[in-house]
Amino acid sequence: EVQLVESGGGLVQPGRSLRLSCAASGFTFDDYAMHWVRQAPGKGLEWVSGLDWNSNNIGYVDSVKGRFTISRDNAKSSLYLQMNSLRPEDTALYYCAKGPYSSFIYYFDYWGRGTLVTVSS
């Protein structure tokens, strides 16, 4: 059974940093692309970032470029999101999501339960 468990969320002041983690199990992690998708309270879904199986191809939504960095450790079956210079508009539930193939140019076939990030002074 595919399991994705996010951690690292919390309350942080504007301008500060936070690192999210996603622990994956139930599949061969290094065969698949991975993503972060967020959902602001009461709002819709927004793709944040994704990377392919070997991190050679990475993408970000414009609003986080230069502030967020996605990475993965295939040996640990883990995905990360380093978030710097956080803004109140980054407040959201952050989901870790798996792609169906090694390339990140696809949809999301499994999702974690999310970790909540609140940016507020």
Add this chain to the structure above:
Amino acid sequence: EIVLTQSPGTLSLSPGERATLSCRASQSVSNSYLAWYQQKPGQAPTLLIFGASSRATGIPDTFSGSGSATDFTLTISRLEPEDFAVYYCQQYGSSPWTFGQGTKVEIK
């Protein structure tokens, strides 16, 4: 970026009725790279449809997707009680991957 507009915003129907949800793209979605997700309150989204019309593993055939280019449709042929939820379309033909704003299917 491709903007997806879903309609209606809310659909009020009774169990057993047919639901038709629309997703319109601001420009053509290449290769019909469009997916549909279901999200219930307090839960993560679940993949229903990919490639505009292919059902994901374990999704009943009461769910079907159709369309191409800029116009896509999700149809639920007979609503079951567990189908009342919010539905999102998502395009993955052009980065950044974008979602529609969602359609809520509620019990009438």
